[in-house]
Amino acid sequence: MTHHDKPVNGHNPSFLDVLKQLPPAPPAPEHTAGRLAWMRTAWRESWEEGGFLHRRWAEVFEVRHSGWHEVANWIKAAALFTGLSLIVLMLDAAGDIADAALKGLSAVPATSGGDGSGLWGTVDHPVRVFLAGQAAHLAVAPAALYAFWQLTGLLGLVGGFFGNAGARIAWVLFGLGSLAMIWSAAPAGGRAAATGLAALMWALASIFALRGLSLRPIVHNHPPQYEFSPALHLHATLPAPTPAGDGFGDEPDNVHPLQR
Template sequence: MPTNDKPINGQHRPNSILDLPELPPAIEDKPRLARLRTAWKESWEEGGFLYQRWEELLKARHAGWHEIANWIKATGLLVGISLIVMMVDTAGDITSAALKGLSTVPDSPTGDGNGLWGTVDHPIRVFFAQQAAHLTVAPAALYAFWQLAGLLGLIGGFFGNAGARITWVLFGCGSLAMIWSASPAGGRAAATGIAALMWALASIFALRGLTLRPIVHNHPPQFQPQFNPALHLHATLPGPAPAGDDFDDEDDNIHPLQR
């Protein structure tokens, strides 16, 4: 079979694809773990991605809100919102469990009303027993809720919480009204008076630091600059005449006075 072996531009032209020059072998890729290790080291070098993020974290401790990096602000807001959602969800579960527990409290006896504390506690139990007959809740649940409200008002008021102090005031007024309503007619005034004294003594702790006197803040007067108007006149006086100068010889400088 004839072949066409004529050179082209001084070079031999191959007749088939088998005569093509062999390509150099491909460079084998580095293992993936080695590439990841190299990228990790480069990111921590000066100017790398992780190095810059770490510098921004260090600067955020002493920088203001407007100087903090945006990704730190976004992360902080996301974490804060997540914590708030978790706390609200947990508080809802705790409140629901507490209300269910109060609704299933077994009935307790109203007591015999003996003693100083029985004089105050027995009318409240009787009042709850009378009112629970017209409600779908047990008297013990109402009594437990009344105790819980008083305890929260006492503790919260001691730490200066305004809502807890309002709760404590309403708790005391409601207790006095219940004692007055459920106490025997002959000892109603005495039972209500003893309850009022007990509530007043407990208010020493619940309303600690509360005063009805207006708070007056005496601040020293601020410095006010004084303004003293003054009028300054600038007059230019002629200088002394030079020695030996005779004005009589200069007729041009003499002008008659005109009226």
């Protein structure tokens, strides 16, 4: 038995069908006890074969054996509403996570790079100094610029590891921009060493960010999709054979019988 919310006797099934199946309401003097009995009767009759709830339950079990176009309309509406609700919840949660990450990165002082000692300090301190100097001419805090620089590198590294083309482009631009900032803000005596060290670090990190990337041209050798079978067809028309002489005077005139 299949039911797909198709018109039955000229109308679509709805929740009002439950009310039509109910017995008459109890009179006023018996309102309390009669109302409970009335509701129990309505519930029992709705679950009997052919009742409103019985049909809806049967439609739920038919979903696994039916295609999308054969599923009842109320099930489609419930599934779409649930899916949209989950998408909205996930987008809201992702927005909260991104906002918390940006605030956490912005809370780090942009000039807390120490004196630039150590390998990481040699690379990180010039970037902080460059961003702090540029922020003095812009309507943005140095911490915000430094946080955005960190977030761009993190997203480029993670997204590039999973093969995202946009993330890999961002990673390349992040590295080139970082080298330019280090070259500009590093001390004159150690500018080349600091920039070279940053380039090596960026190259090592690119092993993960550009994983699987190849500069070789990809050549696809596919066999031809058609078959060529040369064939020569000759059509010759042969004349019909001439019947042999039958002795009734139809021989040519230059043929005469032998006479003694």
